[in-house]
Each structure stands twice: as C-alpha cells, then as structure tokens.
Amino acid sequence: MVRRSLEATFAVVLLALFAPLFWLIALAIKLESPGPVLSRQPRLKKDGGTVLLWNFRCFAGGVTEQIHPTLVGRFLRRFRVEEMPMLLNVVRGDVSFNEVMRFGDVLQIPGPPERYERAVWIVLLSLLVVLFVLAVLLTR
Numbered sequence: 001m002v003r004r005s006l007e008a009t010f011a012v013v014l015l016a017l018f019a020p021l022f023w024l025i026a027l028a029i030k031l032e033s034p035g036p037v038l039s040r041q042p043r044l045k046k047d048g049g050t051v052l053l054w055n056f057r058c059f060a061g062g063v064t065e066q067i068h069p070t071l072v073g074r075f076l077r078r079f080r081v082e083e084m085p086m087l088l089n090v091v092r093g094d095v096s097f098n099e100v101m102r103f104g105d106v107l108q109i110p111g112p113p114e115r116y117e118r119a120v121w122i123v124l125l126s127l128l129v130v131l132f133v134l135a136v137l138l139t140r
Contacts, residue, residue, distance in 0.1 A: 007097050011090040028072045033060040038085055051094050054085040080126035
C-alpha cells in the first residue's frame with residue numbers, strides 16, 4: 001500500500017514536471033497529422049496478464065491509407081519519448097514502475113521476455129537524456 005502510494009505520487013510529480021514537454025509533443029503531433037495524440041498498445045504484465053498502455057501516437061494512416069511513421073513519431077521513437085505517457089498507467093494503478101521499466105522496449109503480445117533486461121537500460125538512458133535536455137533548456 002505504501003509502495004503504491006509512493007509510485008502514484010512520484011508518477012504525478014513526473015507528469016507535472018514533463019507537462020510542458022508533453023504539450024509540445026502533443027502540439028507537434030496534431031500539427032503534423034490528424035488523429036488522436038495518444039494511443040494505447042496491449043502489453044504483457046509481469047503476472048502474464050495484459051494491459052493497455054498509453055503512449056504518444058507515432059504513426060499516420062488510416063483504413064484507406066498505408067500506415068507509416070510520421071516525422072515527429074520517428075523523433076519520439078528514436079529518443080524513446082513516446083513511452084512517457086505510461087506514467088498515466090502508473091497513476092491509474094494499471095502497472096507499477098517496475099513493470100513500466102520492463103515495457104521499455106516495444107513488446108507486442110506475445111513479446112519475447114529475454115528483451116526485458118535490455119529494455120530497462122533503454123528506458124533509464126532515455127530518461128537521462130530527457131532530463132539532460134530539460135536541464136540544458138532550463139539553464140539558458
């Protein structure tokens with residue numbers, strides 16, 4: 001219970017900290033292509049169940065068009081920023097931070113579990129890059 005409260009509090013703090021970045025990303029996505037800013041993807045949970053995780057939409061195209069990555073989407077995926085809305089799932093209680101760290105690499109259902117360890121490092125390094133960029137921007 002205490003861990004859940006701490007995770008939810010930390011996720012809310014991170015969401016508040018990254019809110020300006022989220023607004024810029026949302027604006028860029030909306031200006032580039034029509035459609036929703038956020039999408040949900042099914043992922044595997046630690047207990048073997050599934051959960052729909054939020055992320056920024058990185059692809060354009062619809063029923064009549066071929067689906068292709070957008071320019072903003074390519075940037076988001078390159079720096080792994082498209083996964084940051086997973087914090088919403090942490091606040092809602094769908095997943096814990098431990099599970100979010102395991103989802104760092106895009107794992108569709110069913111996903112190969114051996115990629116989880118690599119995914120943890122990718123997410124950690126991505127967060128460090130985002131924090132570094134924010135620190136540079138805030139010091140100007």
